[in-house]
Amino acid sequence: MISVAEAYARVLATAHPLPPETLPLPAAAGRILAEALAADRDFPPFDRVAMDGIAVAHAAWAGGQTVFPIAHAQFAGAPARPLPGPGVAAEVMTGAVLPPGADTVVRYEDITIANQQAAINIAAPARAGVNVHAQAADRRRGDLLLPAGTRLTPAALAVAATVGAPEVHVTRLARVAVVSTGDELVDVAATPLPHQIRRSNAYAVQALLAPAGADVHLFHLPDDLPTLRQGLTNILAAGFDAVVLSGAVSKGRADHLPGLLRELGVEEIFHEVNQRPGKPMWFGVRAGGGPVVFGLPGNPVSTLLTAARYVRPWLLACQQPAAGAPGPTPAVLAAPVQFRPALAHLLPVQIAVDALGVRRATPVAVGGSGDLAGLLGADAFLELPAELTDFAAGTAWPAWPL
Numbered sequence: 001m002i003s004v005a006e007a008y009a010r011v012l013a014t015a016h017p018l019p020p021e022t023l024p025l026p027a028a029a030g031r032i033l034a035e036a037l038a039a040d041r042d043f044p045p046f047d048r049v050a051m052d053g054i055a056v057a058h059a060a061w062a063g064g065q066t067v068f069p070i071a072h073a074q075f076a077g078a079p080a081r082p083l084p085g086p087g088v089a090a091e092v093m094t095g096a097v098l099p100p101g102a103d104t105v106v107r108y109e110d111i112t113i114a115n116q117q118a119a120i121n122i123a124a125p126a127r128a129g130v131n132v133h134a135q136a137a138d139r140r141r142g143d144l145l146l147p148a149g150t151r152l153t154p155a156a157l158a159v160a161a162t163v164g165a166p167e168v169h170v171t172r173l174a175r176v177a178v179v180s181t182g183d184e185l186v187d188v189a190a191t192p193l194p195h196q197i198r199r200s201n202a203y204a205v206q207a208l209l210a211p212a213g214a215d216v217h218l219f220h221l222p223d224d225l226p227t228l229r230q231g232l233t234n235i236l237a238a239g240f241d242a243v244v245l246s247g248a249v250s251k252g253r254a255d256h257l258p259g260l261l262r263e264l265g266v267e268e269i270f271h272e273v274n275q276r277p278g279k280p281m282w283f284g285v286r287a288g289g290g291p292v293v294f295g296l297p298g299n300p301v302s303t304l305l306t307a308a309r310y311v312r313p314w315l316l317a318c319q320q321p322a323a324g325a326p327g328p329t330p331a332v333l334a335a336p337v338q339f340r341p342a343l344a345h346l347l348p349v350q351i352a353v354d355a356l357g358v359r360r361a362t363p364v365a366v367g368g369s370g371d372l373a374g375l376l377g378a379d380a381f382l383e384l385p386a387e388l389t390d391f392a393a394g395t396a397w398p399a400w401p402l
């Protein structure tokens with residue numbers, strides 16, 4: 001049986017860059033740029049008035065002039081109108097082009113206007129250029145602003161907009177089939193019979209993967225082998241990048257998936273990982289450019305934790321190959337934990353940041369890997385190594401977000 005680290009390495013080794021697609025800018029929020037965007041103009045593109053007030057030539061003010069006749073007003077969105085002379089001011093609004101001939105802005109708060117004249121009320125002249133956001137102060141035309149591979153955060157999206165990109169080339173979402181299996185499972189809208197339960201795993205996996213860049217399609221297949229075979233054949237041929245199955249990978253007589261996947265040409269990369277929960281996990285790749293296939297154990301806690309530990313990082317690595325998959329963030333155990341089996345323990349926890357900025361992880365009482373409601377208080381899980389059994393309060397371990 002392989003270790004968590006080895007299983008993770010084998011999963012990540014199958015991550016591949018996804019092809020680009022073109023999207024309208026607003027639809028591209030959160031996506032990964034597949035092209036580089038450069039500044040088409042200086043930032044800002046003109047000397048920009050940064051405060052409402054009057055624009056003057058600093059030399060006149062520094063020379064002792066404090067009262068300036070107002071020649072005109074320069075509003076944002078109007079073409080530049082020069083000062084008619086060195087001892088004259090223009091009223092200016094934030095965002096306007098600085099009138100040529102002026103180099104400094106004095107705020108309305110610091111002047112008194114009467115009879116079309118502005119008297120400056122501050123004792124000593126400010127420095128030249130004050131309250132002006134000078135052309136190219138931030139970036140120059142031609143500067144590379146957003147390299148390919150950049151995530152379109154709100155700030156990045158604003159930069160793309162300002163350089164005039166109504167459409168952008170971005171990495172397309174990974175197409176992911178999330179397939180639950182099992183005859184005991186009925187639709188969420190159904191009233192289950194006493195021996196049935198409603199399907200929940202697929203929704204958990206969808207909610208985990210969609211924000212990480214997956215276009216998720218949900219399926220359900222029964223345990224009946226011919227029907228399962230036909231359904232899986234169709235899903236494997238449908239152009240998905242990944243197929244995420246939940247259930248039917250353990251040792252039961254209806255746990256057909258490992259055998260069936262092999263029969264359908266999906267090469268097994270591993271089956272069983274040295275971890276709890278999630279030991280029966282299966283992973284393979286369909287030869288000839290087909291999807292990767294994750295067979296996640298069906299117990300709800302196992303499904304969600306293994307999806308967070310393996311599938312989501314795989315997705316992120318496909319989208320941003322240069323950045324790679326994000327690693328865990330350490331957190332400090334708030335209470336001692338004992339775990340005897342020689343398995344890595346994926347321990348659901350609630351993280352709180354204490355007054356010193358330390359991330360403290362409080363174990364959440366989960367009754368077992370079937371205790372779906374037990375996960376409600378957890379926002380992460382610690383990965384405690386298989387080699388140890390006693391984990392003292394105050395020790396730090398890798399934490400993966402849920």
Ligand SMILES: Nc1nc2c(c(=O)[nH]1)N[C@H]1C(S)=C(S)[C@@H](COP(=O)(O)OP(=O)(O)OC[C@H]3O[C@@H](n4cnc5c(N)ncnc54)[C@H](O)[C@@H]3O)O[C@H]1N2
Pocket residue numbers: 180181182184185197198199200201202246247248249250251252255277278279280296297298299300302369370
């Ligand atoms: N003899 C052994 N039995 C089991 C072993 C083992 O090593 N030897 N491993 C156990 C572990 S650990 C797990 S985890 C489960 C995993 O089994 P499967 O992946 O085959 O999952 P199922 O048997 O199909 O289902 C397990 C459990 O989860 C419920 N389930 C399944 N899918 C969903 C869903 N979409 N929504 C909600 N609940 C779901 C299902 O009803 C079962 O109760 O095997 C142990 N057995």
Ligand code: MOO
Pocket residue numbers: 275276277278279280297299302369370
């Ligand atoms: O993945 Mo199983 O819990 O170890 O239920």
